[in-house]
Amino acid sequence: MSNIAIMDLKSFCRELPKIELHAHLGGSLSRSTMLELKRLYADAGIADQTNAFFDEFQIAAGDSRNLSQCFQVFSIAHSLTSTPDALALATTLTLAEFQEDGCCYIELRTTPRETPDMSKRQYIETIVQAIRKASLNLTIISKLIISIDRRCSPMAAEETSDMAIEFYKSYPDIVVGIELSGDPTAGSFDDFVPALSNARKAGLKVTLHCGEICNPKEVMQMLDFKPERIGHGTFIHPRLGGTVETWDALSKLKVPVEICLTSNTDDKGVFATSLSQEYLICAQTFELSQSRLARLALESCQFVFDENSRKPLTDKILNFIEIKQL
Numbered sequence: 384m385s386n387i388a389i390m391d392l393k394s395f396c397r398e399l400p401k402i403e404l405h406a407h408l409g410g411s412l413s414r415s416t417m418l419e420l421k422r423l424y425a426d427a428g429i430a431d432q433t434n435a436f437f438d439e440f441q442i443a444a445g446d447s448r449n450l451s452q453c454f455q456v457f458s459i460a461h462s463l464t465s466t467p468d469a470l471a472l473a474t475t476l477t478l479a480e481f482q483e484d485g486c487c488y489i490e491l492r493t494t495p496r497e498t499p500d501m502s503k504r505q506y507i508e509t510i511v512q513a514i515r516k517a518s519l520n521l522t523i524i525s526k527l528i529i530s531i532d533r534r535c536s537p538m539a540a541e542e543t544s545d546m547a548i549e550f551y552k553s554y555p556d557i558v559v560g561i562e563l564s565g566d567p568t569a570g571s572f573d574d575f576v577p578a579l580s581n582a583r584k585a586g587l588k589v590t591l592h593c594g595e596i597c598n599p600k601e602v603m604q605m606l607d608f609k610p611e612r613i614g615h616g617t618f619i620h621p622r623l624g625g626t627v628e629t630w631d632a633l634s635k636l637k638v639p640v641e642i643c644l645t646s647n648t649d650d651k652g653v654f655a656t657s658l659s660q661e662y663l664i665c666a667q668t669f670e671l672s673q674s675r676l677a678r679l680a681l682e683s684c685q686f687v688f689d690e691n692s693r694k695p696l697t698d699k700i701l702n703f704i705e706i707k708q709l
């Protein structure tokens with residue numbers, strides 16, 4: 384039995400140096416950050432539109448909301464980050480929390496939004512400056528990925544891509560990539576290929592939310608695009624709603640998958656937002672028992688395959704957490 388099994392799991396998870404490659408800013412706001420934002424709004428005399436609050440923001444296992452309804456919870460985060468000050472504060476507090484959780488490197492991602500108080504360009508500028516300032520006080524290395532929301536038009540996607548390129552040129556040490564996310568039932572991947580290709584040509588890396596719902600045709604299109612990474616990859620293995628073709632393509636290309644444990648909590652396939660970055664905290668947030676969490680870890684491991692044998696790296700997780708003890 385390894386020491387890990389007898390060590391306090393929470394301390395172990397926290398102390399373990401971690402990298403975070405899939406954190407949506409709007410999905411990472413903690414309760415305390417949201418309270419700080421509410422305070423900021425109150426002090427500035429800004430009307431707080433978030434009357435339905437914390438309970439709605441958390442999506443527990445077995446939540447009866449459907450996929451599209453789950454995406455509506457982000458509007459709560461959005462309404463609390465509609466001014467440059469609030470957005471900067473949200474960024475700073477979130478980065479500090481990731482560091483506090485033992486995260487040493489993060490690629491934060493966010494969708495530039497126009498609000499009555501800022502343009503999309505100001506949105507990006509605000510976050511870039513917040514990251515720059517945070518780097519003076521924090522040890523965590525922080526980068527930014529610009530998100531394109533699947534609900535936007537191809538033209539809006541190109542506008543976002545152009546801005547991502549512009550900021551990448553000005554701040555290559557901060558802006559590192561572009562990604563496609565948002566409600567996976569919305570839009571069509573084809574529509575976003577020109578925007579993503581432009582960004583890629585300019586030097587930005589590309590990561591795509593892929594296979595969050597059962598859509599093998601789109602998974603193939605996305606893999607053909609050869610993104611540097613994909614997010615989730617839930618419906619790719621034939622046993623889990625994908626096809627032999629999708630699994631073979633992923634195995635052949637060896638595209639790294641940003642696994643999101645908390646996105647596999649719903650029996651229908653997907654959902655739960657990534658509110659935290661640490662296994663045990665995820666368990667608490669989503670009221671999962673440790674054994675359920677361990678099972679999710681194993682399920683997620685199906686997507687991490689050994690380069691040579693192509694077998695899932697289940698043993699690695701078994702070594703990581705002594706599962707029979709849970």
Ligand SMILES: CNc1ncnc2c1ncn2[C@@H]1O[C@H](COP(=O)(O)O)[C@@H](O)[C@H]1O
Binds near residue numbers: 410457532592655656
């Ligand atoms: C769980 N699976 C998911 N699948 C797809 N997109 C997701 C997501 N979780 C979050 N987002 C995307 O991130 C936005 C919130 O952060 P930002 O406002 O960009 O910082 C959501 O509106 C959605 O577009």
